[in-house]
Amino acid sequence: MGKSSLLKDTIQAIKACPPEIFNFWLFFCTAAWSFSGVAKGFDEGNIASIVVQTTFKKKFGVYHETEAQYANTKGWIVSIATAGAVFGCLACVNLVQILGRKRTMILFTVVYVAGILGQTFSNGNLSALYATRFITGIGIGTTTVLPSIYLTEIAPRSIRGLITLQYACCQQLGVVFGFFFNYGITKHHAGTQLQWQLPTGLQLIPAIIWGVGIFFTPESPRFLLSQNKNTEALKVLAGLRKLPADHPYVQEEFMGIERQLNTEIEAVGGAGVWDLLKETFTVTEYRRRFVLMFVCHLFGQWSGANAITQYSPSIFGYLGIAGEESRFLATGLYAIVKFASVLIFSIFVIDFFGRRRSLMAGIFIQIITLAFVGAYLGATNGKTTAQIEASASMTAASKASIVAIYLHAIGWSIGWFSIPYLISSEVFPVRIRSLNVSILMAFHWAFYFGCSRAMPSLLAATQRYGAFVFFAAICCISIIYVFFALPETAGRSLESMDRLFERPWYTVRRVAYPTSDDLADGGVREVDHKLDGDEEGDKPSEVRISIARDR
Structure with a gap:
């Protein structure tokens, strides 16, 4: 069977849906849960700005540290929240099954608020700052697990990518908040304690907004079904679609979810975490x-983009931007580029051109830009600002390297930043989805912690340019892996992924893109012992039933 046109099939799928399903209530629930993404981005932008402020360093007694000593201290201040996020992700594993998506999210929003208050009033106590940033990280970790699960479970299949990636957009909106609040406050309160306290405390406002918003949203219909609350689940699903409960669209989607859950419950009934x-x-x-x-x-975090964001004021300084205020402005513009890239990508690209193509394009952009910045830093290593400014070619290269950092942000936004969130919540069956997404996000934050913590030392040990060469090398390896192993999940049902994973990882590229049958298949189908096109030696599926897409 020939490959279908993803763009054509997606447009047809949207047109075939009842227009009522694209409604205000769905978009309100999406906005409320997505806005929690601001937490991660706001922290990245805020901490990247305040750790280079003279007022902050004096207040916390680290102003007189040498550059090497402060690189170590700064690494811990920045990265300790990511360590807390690991525990936040793991804490979701049991609670999300007991309390549900909604109540667990509200609980950890309170934890996040407590951490922000502690940071704001740490009053120069470095130990208190470490402890409260760790607590904040626990809350942030939860906000990277639950929204993607919830949004995937309430989204109509035809716009699943658009709905899910609004969370990613809000992460980048948070980076914009973090950098620009610091820029504006620095202009008016430079040299005072408000310069670092006020932007830190302002992180409470988004938390209150999403906390109140989530309080009014319903529990996920998939979770309700897993708790045998069928009547309530159908009512919630009908409400999200703005269609009567007996409408064929609602009934077909509901029955598809129910069949999948029944199949999984029959396969492993009454299983605990260890069983899962x-x-x-x-x-x-x-x-x-x-x-x-x-x-x-692993590849997404060690491609280096998050570490570059967290240390972007320092990196822009390496590339020739002088002055604290100018660097804050440059990093604020950097955040806007990332936010705009994710927003445009989520609306116009992801559900039309697919996850796989977008990711490979993003990685390619990262490779080119990282290599260019690394080459510039290597060529100007040991040269003073005056020497660089005296050379027309080096001055032009300096400006080009700054542009390259902005282009790198675009590549990251359409690639490794967005895609893992989306695909993690798509590829797992409902029964093991929460557990696996929680564990994977714990690894995500562990990798993030490692890269973030290592970044200052990596820059120092490799004379700055080596760090970018290292990240470019990781991206080169990752694009090879993606080419062979990553399937296209756009247009496929949450319940129809099994067939993709019945073959060895290095042969997935042969069936990476869905055919017309994959996109249009409805009902329950029997899976053959061997897939068409499998090489000799490919193992037959251990799962004999595959549930069709829900519509």
Whole structure:
């Protein structure tokens, strides 16, 4: 069967849907849950700005540290929140199954608020700052697990990518807040304690907004079904679609979810966390899903973009932008580029051109821009600002390297930043989705912590340019892996992923893109012992039933 046109099929799928499903209530729920993404971005932008402020360094007694000593201190201040996020992700594993998506999210929003208050009033106590940033990180970690699960579970299939990536857009909006609030406050309160306290405390406002908004949203219909609350689940689903409960569209979607849950419950009934872990790693298709996403999160974090964001004021200084205020402005513009890239990508690209193509394009942009910045820093290593300014070619290269950092932000936004969030919540069956997404996000934050913590030392040890060469090399390896192993999930059902993972990872590229049958298949189908086009030696599926897409 020939490959379908993803753009054509997506447009047709949207046109075929009842117009009522694209309604205010769906978009309100999306906005409320997505806005929690501001937490991660706001922290990145805020902490990147305040750790270079003279007032902050004096207040916390680190002003007289040498450059090497402060590189170590700064690394801990910045990265300790990411360590807390690891524990926040793991805490979701049990609570989300007991309390549900909504109540767990509200609980950890309170934890996040407590951490922000502690940071704001740490009053120059470095130990208190470390402790409260760790607590804040616990709350942030939860906000990177639950929204993507919830949004995937309420989204109509035809715009699943658009809905899910609004969370990613809000992460970048948070970076904009973090940098520009610091820029504006620095202009008016430079040299005072408000210069670092006020932008830190302002992180409470988004938390109150999303906390109140989520309070009024319904629980996920998929979670309600898993708790045998069928009547309530159908009512919530009908409300999200703005259609009667007996409407064929609602009934077909509801029955698709119900069939999948019943199949999973029959397969492993009454399983605990340990049982679900064993299921993940003993069922071939599930293990391959986990390994794929584990590697994606590993490459995504060690491609270096988050570390570049967290230390962007310093990096812009390396590239020739002088002055604290000018660097804050440059990093604020950098944040706007990232936010605009994700927003445009989520609306006009992701559901039309697919996850796989977008990711490979983004990685390619990262490789080119990282290599250019690394080459510039290597060529100007040891040269003074005056020497660089005296050379027309080096001055032009300095400006080009700044442009390259902005282009790198675009590549990251359409690639490794957005795609792992989206695909992690798409590839796992409902029964093991929460557990696996929580564990993977814990690894995500562990990798983030490692890269963030290592960045100051990496820049110092490799004379700055080596760090960018290292990140470019990681991106080169990752694009090869993606080419062979990552399937296209756009247009496929949440319940129809098994067939993709019945083959070895290095052969996935042969069936990476969905055919017309994959996109249009409805009902329950029997899976053949061998897929069309499988090489000799490919193992047959251990899962005999695949549930069709929900519409």
